[in-house]
Amino acid sequence: MATLLRRSCIMAETLIRLNEVGRVFRADETETHALAGVSLSVERGEFVAISGPSGCGKTTLLSILGLLDSPxxxxxxxxxxxxxxxxxxxxxxxxxxxxxxxxxxxxLIGNLTALDNVELPLVYRGLAAKERRDRAAAALARAGMSDREGHYPSQLSGGQQQRVAMARAIAGKPLVLLADEPTGNLDSANGSAVVGLLGELHREGTTICMVTHDPDHAAAAGRTLRLFDGRIVRPGFPARPGGARNGS
Ligand SMILES: Nc1ncnc2c1ncn2[C@@H]1O[C@H](COP(=O)(O)OP(=O)(O)OP(=O)(O)O)[C@@H](O)[C@H]1O
Ligand SMILES: [Mg+2]
Structure with missing residues:
Protein backbone atom coordinates (compact mmCIF):
# COMPACT_ATOMS: atom_id res chain seq x y z
CA MET A 1 0.00 0.00 0.00
CA ALA A 2 3.06 2.23 -0.08
CA THR A 3 2.12 3.17 -3.64
CA LEU A 4 -1.33 4.23 -2.49
CA LEU A 5 -0.03 6.63 0.07
CA ARG A 6 2.44 8.29 -2.27
CA ARG A 7 0.78 11.49 -3.45
CA SER A 8 2.78 12.87 -6.32
CA CYS A 9 2.67 11.00 -9.56
CA ILE A 10 3.45 12.05 -13.09
CA MET A 11 2.37 9.00 -15.08
CA ALA A 12 -1.23 7.80 -15.23
CA GLU A 13 -1.73 5.17 -12.61
CA THR A 14 -4.73 3.07 -11.71
CA LEU A 15 -5.81 3.85 -8.17
CA ILE A 16 -9.12 1.98 -8.06
CA ARG A 17 -9.85 -1.22 -9.90
CA LEU A 18 -12.96 -3.39 -9.59
CA ASN A 19 -13.12 -6.75 -11.33
CA GLU A 20 -16.60 -8.26 -11.69
CA VAL A 21 -17.71 -6.97 -8.31
CA GLY A 22 -21.07 -8.18 -7.03
CA ARG A 23 -22.98 -7.25 -3.90
CA VAL A 24 -26.00 -9.31 -2.91
CA PHE A 25 -28.23 -8.22 -0.03
CA ARG A 26 -30.45 -10.83 1.60
CA ALA A 27 -33.39 -9.60 3.65
CA ASP A 28 -36.28 -11.92 4.59
CA GLU A 29 -37.02 -13.93 1.46
CA THR A 30 -35.65 -11.30 -0.90
CA GLU A 31 -32.29 -11.37 -2.56
CA THR A 32 -31.19 -8.10 -4.15
CA HIS A 33 -28.29 -7.99 -6.54
CA ALA A 34 -27.35 -4.39 -5.85
CA LEU A 35 -24.19 -4.78 -7.91
CA ALA A 36 -23.98 -7.48 -10.55
CA GLY A 37 -20.52 -7.80 -12.05
CA VAL A 38 -19.16 -4.26 -11.99
CA SER A 39 -15.75 -3.77 -13.56
CA LEU A 40 -14.19 -0.34 -13.62
CA SER A 41 -11.01 1.52 -13.07
CA VAL A 42 -10.29 5.02 -11.84
CA GLU A 43 -6.92 6.60 -12.34
CA ARG A 44 -5.16 8.63 -9.73
CA GLY A 45 -6.30 12.22 -10.07
CA GLU A 46 -9.45 11.46 -12.08
CA PHE A 47 -12.81 13.11 -11.39
CA VAL A 48 -15.53 10.58 -12.20
CA ALA A 49 -19.28 11.12 -11.99
CA ILE A 50 -21.58 8.16 -11.33
CA SER A 51 -25.20 8.38 -12.39
CA GLY A 52 -28.20 6.12 -12.80
CA PRO A 53 -31.78 5.69 -11.55
CA SER A 54 -32.78 5.22 -7.93
CA GLY A 55 -31.92 1.75 -6.65
CA CYS A 56 -29.36 0.98 -9.38
CA GLY A 57 -26.54 0.52 -6.86
CA LYS A 58 -24.74 3.89 -6.73
CA THR A 59 -24.54 4.14 -2.93
CA THR A 60 -23.62 0.46 -2.69
CA LEU A 61 -20.78 1.08 -5.12
CA LEU A 62 -19.51 4.11 -3.20
CA SER A 63 -19.71 2.20 0.10
CA ILE A 64 -17.53 -0.53 -1.35
CA LEU A 65 -15.06 1.96 -2.83
CA GLY A 66 -14.86 3.66 0.58
CA LEU A 67 -14.27 0.38 2.46
CA LEU A 68 -17.54 0.77 4.37
CA ASP A 69 -18.89 -2.40 2.76
CA SER A 70 -17.38 -5.45 1.05
CA PRO A 71 -18.27 -7.16 -2.22
CA LEU A 108 -22.75 16.19 10.80
CA ILE A 109 -22.84 15.53 14.54
CA GLY A 110 -25.56 17.71 16.01
CA ASN A 111 -23.98 18.50 19.37
CA LEU A 112 -20.60 19.51 17.96
CA THR A 113 -19.77 22.90 16.46
CA ALA A 114 -18.72 23.21 12.84
CA LEU A 115 -15.06 23.38 13.90
CA ASP A 116 -15.37 20.32 16.16
CA ASN A 117 -17.13 18.36 13.41
CA VAL A 118 -14.28 19.07 11.01
CA GLU A 119 -11.67 18.27 13.64
CA LEU A 120 -13.16 14.96 14.80
CA PRO A 121 -11.70 12.62 12.13
CA LEU A 122 -8.26 14.11 12.83
CA VAL A 123 -8.53 13.08 16.48
CA TYR A 124 -8.39 9.43 15.40
CA ARG A 125 -5.10 10.12 13.66
CA GLY A 126 -3.35 11.12 16.83
CA LEU A 127 -2.48 14.62 15.57
CA ALA A 128 -1.48 17.21 18.15
CA ALA A 129 -4.35 19.46 19.25
CA LYS A 130 -2.94 22.61 17.67
CA GLU A 131 -2.35 20.95 14.33
CA ARG A 132 -5.88 19.55 14.39
CA ARG A 133 -7.36 22.97 15.09
CA ASP A 134 -5.21 24.65 12.44
CA ARG A 135 -6.11 22.10 9.80
CA ALA A 136 -9.80 22.19 10.67
CA ALA A 137 -9.86 26.00 10.58
CA ALA A 138 -8.02 26.05 7.24
CA ALA A 139 -10.47 23.54 5.75
CA LEU A 140 -13.44 25.60 6.96
CA ALA A 141 -11.86 28.70 5.42
CA ARG A 142 -11.42 26.84 2.17
CA ALA A 143 -15.11 26.01 2.20
CA GLY A 144 -15.97 29.65 2.93
CA MET A 145 -17.22 28.86 6.42
CA SER A 146 -14.73 30.61 8.73
CA ASP A 147 -17.44 32.88 10.11
CA ARG A 148 -19.49 29.88 11.25
CA GLU A 149 -16.83 27.92 13.17
CA GLY A 150 -18.75 28.05 16.43
CA HIS A 151 -22.18 27.30 14.97
CA TYR A 152 -23.96 24.01 15.54
CA PRO A 153 -25.43 22.18 12.51
CA SER A 154 -28.98 23.18 13.49
CA GLN A 155 -27.88 26.82 13.22
CA LEU A 156 -26.67 26.38 9.64
CA SER A 157 -28.50 26.26 6.32
CA GLY A 158 -28.35 23.07 4.24
CA GLY A 159 -25.76 24.61 1.92
CA GLN A 160 -23.64 25.70 4.88
CA GLN A 161 -23.89 22.25 6.48
CA GLN A 162 -22.71 20.66 3.26
CA ARG A 163 -19.78 23.06 3.11
CA VAL A 164 -18.85 22.03 6.67
CA ALA A 165 -19.12 18.39 5.57
CA MET A 166 -16.83 19.17 2.64
CA ALA A 167 -14.38 20.83 5.03
CA ARG A 168 -14.47 17.72 7.23
CA ALA A 169 -13.68 15.54 4.20
CA ILE A 170 -10.81 17.70 2.95
CA ALA A 171 -9.21 18.48 6.33
CA GLY A 172 -7.76 14.97 6.30
CA LYS A 173 -6.23 15.59 2.84
CA PRO A 174 -7.70 12.39 1.43
CA LEU A 175 -6.36 10.65 -1.62
CA VAL A 176 -9.88 9.78 -2.73
CA LEU A 177 -12.99 11.84 -2.11
CA LEU A 178 -16.29 9.96 -2.39
CA ALA A 179 -19.37 12.14 -2.64
CA ASP A 180 -22.86 10.60 -2.66
CA GLU A 181 -25.27 13.11 -4.20
CA PRO A 182 -23.53 15.96 -2.39
CA THR A 183 -25.83 18.48 -4.06
CA GLY A 184 -29.04 16.44 -3.75
CA ASN A 185 -30.46 18.53 -0.90
CA LEU A 186 -29.13 21.90 -2.05
CA ASP A 187 -30.47 24.73 -4.16
CA SER A 188 -28.65 25.36 -7.42
CA ALA A 189 -26.34 28.12 -6.09
CA ASN A 190 -25.16 26.02 -3.15
CA GLY A 191 -24.96 22.93 -5.36
CA SER A 192 -22.74 24.76 -7.83
CA ALA A 193 -20.52 26.00 -4.99
CA VAL A 194 -20.01 22.44 -3.74
CA VAL A 195 -19.23 21.13 -7.23
CA GLY A 196 -16.90 24.11 -7.77
CA LEU A 197 -14.96 23.15 -4.66
CA LEU A 198 -14.78 19.53 -5.83
CA GLY A 199 -13.39 20.80 -9.15
CA GLU A 200 -10.70 22.79 -7.33
CA LEU A 201 -9.70 19.75 -5.28
CA HIS A 202 -9.56 17.69 -8.46
CA ARG A 203 -7.23 20.22 -10.08
CA GLU A 204 -4.98 19.89 -7.05
CA GLY A 205 -4.74 16.15 -7.62
CA THR A 206 -7.47 14.62 -5.47
CA THR A 207 -9.21 11.62 -7.02
CA ILE A 208 -12.97 12.14 -6.87
CA CYS A 209 -15.97 9.86 -7.42
CA MET A 210 -19.25 11.77 -7.23
CA VAL A 211 -22.74 10.31 -7.50
CA THR A 212 -25.09 12.82 -9.07
CA HIS A 213 -28.41 12.95 -10.89
CA ASP A 214 -27.63 16.39 -12.28
CA PRO A 215 -26.13 16.43 -15.79
CA ASP A 216 -24.72 19.94 -15.24
CA HIS A 217 -22.83 18.76 -12.19
CA ALA A 218 -21.73 15.56 -13.92
CA ALA A 219 -20.23 17.77 -16.63
CA ALA A 220 -17.67 18.99 -14.10
CA ALA A 221 -16.20 15.48 -14.08
CA GLY A 222 -13.92 14.05 -16.74
CA ARG A 223 -16.30 11.20 -17.47
CA THR A 224 -19.57 9.73 -16.29
CA LEU A 225 -20.13 6.08 -15.39
CA ARG A 226 -23.73 5.04 -15.82
CA LEU A 227 -25.19 2.31 -13.66
CA PHE A 228 -28.40 0.45 -14.36
CA ASP A 229 -29.68 -2.52 -12.33
CA GLY A 230 -26.30 -3.01 -10.71
CA ARG A 231 -24.36 -2.98 -13.95
CA ILE A 232 -22.22 -0.40 -15.69
CA VAL A 233 -23.90 0.54 -18.95
CA ARG A 234 -21.27 3.02 -20.02
CA PRO A 235 -17.60 2.11 -20.08
CA GLY A 236 -16.04 1.80 -16.70
CA PHE A 237 -12.61 2.69 -17.99
CA PRO A 238 -10.84 5.82 -19.18
CA ALA A 239 -11.21 6.16 -22.96
CA ARG A 240 -7.58 6.71 -23.88
CA PRO A 241 -4.97 4.22 -22.77
CA GLY A 242 -3.35 5.97 -19.85
CA GLY A 243 -5.58 9.02 -20.39
CA ALA A 244 -7.50 10.27 -17.44
CA ARG A 245 -9.75 13.16 -18.35
CA ASN A 246 -11.89 12.62 -21.39
CA GLY A 247 -13.35 9.18 -20.93
CA SER A 248 -16.53 7.49 -22.21
N1 LIG B 1 -28.64 -2.97 3.55
C1 LIG B 1 -29.44 -3.37 2.55
N2 LIG B 1 -30.25 -4.43 2.69
C2 LIG B 1 -31.04 -4.86 1.66
N3 LIG B 1 -31.09 -4.26 0.46
C3 LIG B 1 -30.31 -3.18 0.27
C4 LIG B 1 -29.46 -2.67 1.30
N4 LIG B 1 -28.80 -1.59 0.80
C5 LIG B 1 -29.24 -1.42 -0.45
N5 LIG B 1 -30.13 -2.38 -0.78
C6 LIG B 1 -30.80 -2.53 -2.09
O1 LIG B 1 -29.82 -2.51 -3.09
C7 LIG B 1 -30.27 -1.78 -4.23
C8 LIG B 1 -29.29 -0.64 -4.51
O2 LIG B 1 -29.36 0.32 -3.47
P1 LIG B 1 -28.50 1.66 -3.49
O3 LIG B 1 -28.73 2.33 -2.21
O4 LIG B 1 -27.11 1.31 -3.84
O5 LIG B 1 -29.17 2.44 -4.71
P2 LIG B 1 -28.88 3.93 -5.24
O6 LIG B 1 -28.53 3.79 -6.69
O7 LIG B 1 -27.91 4.60 -4.36
O8 LIG B 1 -30.33 4.59 -5.14
P3 LIG B 1 -30.74 6.13 -4.80
O9 LIG B 1 -30.50 6.94 -6.07
O10 LIG B 1 -32.20 6.03 -4.48
O11 LIG B 1 -29.90 6.60 -3.66
C9 LIG B 1 -31.66 -1.30 -3.89
O12 LIG B 1 -32.58 -2.17 -4.48
C10 LIG B 1 -31.73 -1.37 -2.39
O13 LIG B 1 -33.04 -1.64 -1.94
MG1 LIG C 1 -28.04 6.25 -3.09
Whole structure:
Protein backbone atom coordinates (compact mmCIF):
# COMPACT_ATOMS: atom_id res chain seq x y z
CA MET A 1 0.00 0.00 0.00
CA ALA A 2 3.06 2.23 -0.08
CA THR A 3 2.12 3.17 -3.64
CA LEU A 4 -1.33 4.23 -2.49
CA LEU A 5 -0.03 6.63 0.07
CA ARG A 6 2.44 8.29 -2.27
CA ARG A 7 0.78 11.49 -3.45
CA SER A 8 2.78 12.87 -6.32
CA CYS A 9 2.67 11.00 -9.56
CA ILE A 10 3.45 12.05 -13.09
CA MET A 11 2.37 9.00 -15.08
CA ALA A 12 -1.23 7.80 -15.23
CA GLU A 13 -1.73 5.17 -12.61
CA THR A 14 -4.73 3.07 -11.71
CA LEU A 15 -5.81 3.85 -8.17
CA ILE A 16 -9.12 1.98 -8.06
CA ARG A 17 -9.85 -1.22 -9.90
CA LEU A 18 -12.96 -3.39 -9.59
CA ASN A 19 -13.12 -6.75 -11.33
CA GLU A 20 -16.60 -8.26 -11.69
CA VAL A 21 -17.71 -6.97 -8.31
CA GLY A 22 -21.07 -8.18 -7.03
CA ARG A 23 -22.98 -7.25 -3.90
CA VAL A 24 -26.00 -9.31 -2.91
CA PHE A 25 -28.23 -8.22 -0.03
CA ARG A 26 -30.45 -10.83 1.60
CA ALA A 27 -33.39 -9.60 3.65
CA ASP A 28 -36.28 -11.92 4.59
CA GLU A 29 -37.02 -13.93 1.46
CA THR A 30 -35.65 -11.30 -0.90
CA GLU A 31 -32.29 -11.37 -2.56
CA THR A 32 -31.19 -8.10 -4.15
CA HIS A 33 -28.29 -7.99 -6.54
CA ALA A 34 -27.35 -4.39 -5.85
CA LEU A 35 -24.19 -4.78 -7.91
CA ALA A 36 -23.98 -7.48 -10.55
CA GLY A 37 -20.52 -7.80 -12.05
CA VAL A 38 -19.16 -4.26 -11.99
CA SER A 39 -15.75 -3.77 -13.56
CA LEU A 40 -14.19 -0.34 -13.62
CA SER A 41 -11.01 1.52 -13.07
CA VAL A 42 -10.29 5.02 -11.84
CA GLU A 43 -6.92 6.60 -12.34
CA ARG A 44 -5.16 8.63 -9.73
CA GLY A 45 -6.30 12.22 -10.07
CA GLU A 46 -9.45 11.46 -12.08
CA PHE A 47 -12.81 13.11 -11.39
CA VAL A 48 -15.53 10.58 -12.20
CA ALA A 49 -19.28 11.12 -11.99
CA ILE A 50 -21.58 8.16 -11.33
CA SER A 51 -25.20 8.38 -12.39
CA GLY A 52 -28.20 6.12 -12.80
CA PRO A 53 -31.78 5.69 -11.55
CA SER A 54 -32.78 5.22 -7.93
CA GLY A 55 -31.92 1.75 -6.65
CA CYS A 56 -29.36 0.98 -9.38
CA GLY A 57 -26.54 0.52 -6.86
CA LYS A 58 -24.74 3.89 -6.73
CA THR A 59 -24.54 4.14 -2.93
CA THR A 60 -23.62 0.46 -2.69
CA LEU A 61 -20.78 1.08 -5.12
CA LEU A 62 -19.51 4.11 -3.20
CA SER A 63 -19.71 2.20 0.10
CA ILE A 64 -17.53 -0.53 -1.35
CA LEU A 65 -15.06 1.96 -2.83
CA GLY A 66 -14.86 3.66 0.58
CA LEU A 67 -14.27 0.38 2.46
CA LEU A 68 -17.54 0.77 4.37
CA ASP A 69 -18.89 -2.40 2.76
CA SER A 70 -17.38 -5.45 1.05
CA PRO A 71 -18.27 -7.16 -2.22
CA UNK A 72 -19.91 -10.59 -2.03
CA UNK A 73 -18.07 -11.55 -5.22
CA UNK A 74 -15.31 -10.18 -7.41
CA UNK A 75 -12.22 -8.27 -6.51
CA UNK A 76 -11.37 -4.72 -5.40
CA UNK A 77 -7.81 -3.49 -5.84
CA UNK A 78 -6.91 -0.19 -4.20
CA UNK A 79 -3.49 1.14 -5.11
CA UNK A 80 -2.81 -2.26 -6.68
CA UNK A 81 -3.52 -4.18 -3.49
CA UNK A 82 -6.44 -6.56 -2.93
CA UNK A 83 -8.70 -5.00 -0.30
CA UNK A 84 -10.02 -8.45 0.70
CA UNK A 85 -6.59 -9.29 2.08
CA UNK A 86 -6.40 -6.29 4.43
CA UNK A 87 -7.01 -6.66 8.15
CA UNK A 88 -9.98 -4.77 9.64
CA UNK A 89 -7.54 -2.46 11.44
CA UNK A 90 -5.69 -1.65 8.22
CA UNK A 91 -8.99 -1.01 6.43
CA UNK A 92 -10.08 1.36 9.18
CA UNK A 93 -6.76 3.18 8.99
CA UNK A 94 -7.00 3.54 5.21
CA UNK A 95 -10.57 4.78 5.51
CA UNK A 96 -9.49 7.41 8.00
CA UNK A 97 -6.30 8.51 6.27
CA UNK A 98 -6.94 8.12 2.58
CA UNK A 99 -10.67 8.40 1.99
CA UNK A 100 -12.99 11.36 2.50
CA UNK A 101 -16.78 11.05 2.41
CA UNK A 102 -19.46 13.60 1.64
CA UNK A 103 -23.08 12.46 1.95
CA UNK A 104 -26.35 13.83 0.62
CA UNK A 105 -27.68 14.44 4.14
CA UNK A 106 -24.42 15.99 5.43
CA UNK A 107 -24.06 13.56 8.41
CA LEU A 108 -22.75 16.19 10.80
CA ILE A 109 -22.84 15.53 14.54
CA GLY A 110 -25.56 17.71 16.01
CA ASN A 111 -23.98 18.50 19.37
CA LEU A 112 -20.60 19.51 17.96
CA THR A 113 -19.77 22.90 16.46
CA ALA A 114 -18.72 23.21 12.84
CA LEU A 115 -15.06 23.38 13.90
CA ASP A 116 -15.37 20.32 16.16
CA ASN A 117 -17.13 18.36 13.41
CA VAL A 118 -14.28 19.07 11.01
CA GLU A 119 -11.67 18.27 13.64
CA LEU A 120 -13.16 14.96 14.80
CA PRO A 121 -11.70 12.62 12.13
CA LEU A 122 -8.26 14.11 12.83
CA VAL A 123 -8.53 13.08 16.48
CA TYR A 124 -8.39 9.43 15.40
CA ARG A 125 -5.10 10.12 13.66
CA GLY A 126 -3.35 11.12 16.83
CA LEU A 127 -2.48 14.62 15.57
CA ALA A 128 -1.48 17.21 18.15
CA ALA A 129 -4.35 19.46 19.25
CA LYS A 130 -2.94 22.61 17.67
CA GLU A 131 -2.35 20.95 14.33
CA ARG A 132 -5.88 19.55 14.39
CA ARG A 133 -7.36 22.97 15.09
CA ASP A 134 -5.21 24.65 12.44
CA ARG A 135 -6.11 22.10 9.80
CA ALA A 136 -9.80 22.19 10.67
CA ALA A 137 -9.86 26.00 10.58
CA ALA A 138 -8.02 26.05 7.24
CA ALA A 139 -10.47 23.54 5.75
CA LEU A 140 -13.44 25.60 6.96
CA ALA A 141 -11.86 28.70 5.42
CA ARG A 142 -11.42 26.84 2.17
CA ALA A 143 -15.11 26.01 2.20
CA GLY A 144 -15.97 29.65 2.93
CA MET A 145 -17.22 28.86 6.42
CA SER A 146 -14.73 30.61 8.73
CA ASP A 147 -17.44 32.88 10.11
CA ARG A 148 -19.49 29.88 11.25
CA GLU A 149 -16.83 27.92 13.17
CA GLY A 150 -18.75 28.05 16.43
CA HIS A 151 -22.18 27.30 14.97
CA TYR A 152 -23.96 24.01 15.54
CA PRO A 153 -25.43 22.18 12.51
CA SER A 154 -28.98 23.18 13.49
CA GLN A 155 -27.88 26.82 13.22
CA LEU A 156 -26.67 26.38 9.64
CA SER A 157 -28.50 26.26 6.32
CA GLY A 158 -28.35 23.07 4.24
CA GLY A 159 -25.76 24.61 1.92
CA GLN A 160 -23.64 25.70 4.88
CA GLN A 161 -23.89 22.25 6.48
CA GLN A 162 -22.71 20.66 3.26
CA ARG A 163 -19.78 23.06 3.11
CA VAL A 164 -18.85 22.03 6.67
CA ALA A 165 -19.12 18.39 5.57
CA MET A 166 -16.83 19.17 2.64
CA ALA A 167 -14.38 20.83 5.03
CA ARG A 168 -14.47 17.72 7.23
CA ALA A 169 -13.68 15.54 4.20
CA ILE A 170 -10.81 17.70 2.95
CA ALA A 171 -9.21 18.48 6.33
CA GLY A 172 -7.76 14.97 6.30
CA LYS A 173 -6.23 15.59 2.84
CA PRO A 174 -7.70 12.39 1.43
CA LEU A 175 -6.36 10.65 -1.62
CA VAL A 176 -9.88 9.78 -2.73
CA LEU A 177 -12.99 11.84 -2.11
CA LEU A 178 -16.29 9.96 -2.39
CA ALA A 179 -19.37 12.14 -2.64
CA ASP A 180 -22.86 10.60 -2.66
CA GLU A 181 -25.27 13.11 -4.20
CA PRO A 182 -23.53 15.96 -2.39
CA THR A 183 -25.83 18.48 -4.06
CA GLY A 184 -29.04 16.44 -3.75
CA ASN A 185 -30.46 18.53 -0.90
CA LEU A 186 -29.13 21.90 -2.05
CA ASP A 187 -30.47 24.73 -4.16
CA SER A 188 -28.65 25.36 -7.42
CA ALA A 189 -26.34 28.12 -6.09
CA ASN A 190 -25.16 26.02 -3.15
CA GLY A 191 -24.96 22.93 -5.36
CA SER A 192 -22.74 24.76 -7.83
CA ALA A 193 -20.52 26.00 -4.99
CA VAL A 194 -20.01 22.44 -3.74
CA VAL A 195 -19.23 21.13 -7.23
CA GLY A 196 -16.90 24.11 -7.77
CA LEU A 197 -14.96 23.15 -4.66
CA LEU A 198 -14.78 19.53 -5.83
CA GLY A 199 -13.39 20.80 -9.15
CA GLU A 200 -10.70 22.79 -7.33
CA LEU A 201 -9.70 19.75 -5.28
CA HIS A 202 -9.56 17.69 -8.46
CA ARG A 203 -7.23 20.22 -10.08
CA GLU A 204 -4.98 19.89 -7.05
CA GLY A 205 -4.74 16.15 -7.62
CA THR A 206 -7.47 14.62 -5.47
CA THR A 207 -9.21 11.62 -7.02
CA ILE A 208 -12.97 12.14 -6.87
CA CYS A 209 -15.97 9.86 -7.42
CA MET A 210 -19.25 11.77 -7.23
CA VAL A 211 -22.74 10.31 -7.50
CA THR A 212 -25.09 12.82 -9.07
CA HIS A 213 -28.41 12.95 -10.89
CA ASP A 214 -27.63 16.39 -12.28
CA PRO A 215 -26.13 16.43 -15.79
CA ASP A 216 -24.72 19.94 -15.24
CA HIS A 217 -22.83 18.76 -12.19
CA ALA A 218 -21.73 15.56 -13.92
CA ALA A 219 -20.23 17.77 -16.63
CA ALA A 220 -17.67 18.99 -14.10
CA ALA A 221 -16.20 15.48 -14.08
CA GLY A 222 -13.92 14.05 -16.74
CA ARG A 223 -16.30 11.20 -17.47
CA THR A 224 -19.57 9.73 -16.29
CA LEU A 225 -20.13 6.08 -15.39
CA ARG A 226 -23.73 5.04 -15.82
CA LEU A 227 -25.19 2.31 -13.66
CA PHE A 228 -28.40 0.45 -14.36
CA ASP A 229 -29.68 -2.52 -12.33
CA GLY A 230 -26.30 -3.01 -10.71
CA ARG A 231 -24.36 -2.98 -13.95
CA ILE A 232 -22.22 -0.40 -15.69
CA VAL A 233 -23.90 0.54 -18.95
CA ARG A 234 -21.27 3.02 -20.02
CA PRO A 235 -17.60 2.11 -20.08
CA GLY A 236 -16.04 1.80 -16.70
CA PHE A 237 -12.61 2.69 -17.99
CA PRO A 238 -10.84 5.82 -19.18
CA ALA A 239 -11.21 6.16 -22.96
CA ARG A 240 -7.58 6.71 -23.88
CA PRO A 241 -4.97 4.22 -22.77
CA GLY A 242 -3.35 5.97 -19.85
CA GLY A 243 -5.58 9.02 -20.39
CA ALA A 244 -7.50 10.27 -17.44
CA ARG A 245 -9.75 13.16 -18.35
CA ASN A 246 -11.89 12.62 -21.39
CA GLY A 247 -13.35 9.18 -20.93
CA SER A 248 -16.53 7.49 -22.21
N1 LIG B 1 -28.64 -2.97 3.55
C1 LIG B 1 -29.44 -3.37 2.55
N2 LIG B 1 -30.25 -4.43 2.69
C2 LIG B 1 -31.04 -4.86 1.66
N3 LIG B 1 -31.09 -4.26 0.46
C3 LIG B 1 -30.31 -3.18 0.27
C4 LIG B 1 -29.46 -2.67 1.30
N4 LIG B 1 -28.80 -1.59 0.80
C5 LIG B 1 -29.24 -1.42 -0.45
N5 LIG B 1 -30.13 -2.38 -0.78
C6 LIG B 1 -30.80 -2.53 -2.09
O1 LIG B 1 -29.82 -2.51 -3.09
C7 LIG B 1 -30.27 -1.78 -4.23
C8 LIG B 1 -29.29 -0.64 -4.51
O2 LIG B 1 -29.36 0.32 -3.47
P1 LIG B 1 -28.50 1.66 -3.49
O3 LIG B 1 -28.73 2.33 -2.21
O4 LIG B 1 -27.11 1.31 -3.84
O5 LIG B 1 -29.17 2.44 -4.71
P2 LIG B 1 -28.88 3.93 -5.24
O6 LIG B 1 -28.53 3.79 -6.69
O7 LIG B 1 -27.91 4.60 -4.36
O8 LIG B 1 -30.33 4.59 -5.14
P3 LIG B 1 -30.74 6.13 -4.80
O9 LIG B 1 -30.50 6.94 -6.07
O10 LIG B 1 -32.20 6.03 -4.48
O11 LIG B 1 -29.90 6.60 -3.66
C9 LIG B 1 -31.66 -1.30 -3.89
O12 LIG B 1 -32.58 -2.17 -4.48
C10 LIG B 1 -31.73 -1.37 -2.39
O13 LIG B 1 -33.04 -1.64 -1.94
MG1 LIG C 1 -28.04 6.25 -3.09
Missing amino acids: TSGEYLLGGEAVAGLSPARKAELRNRSIGFVFQNFN
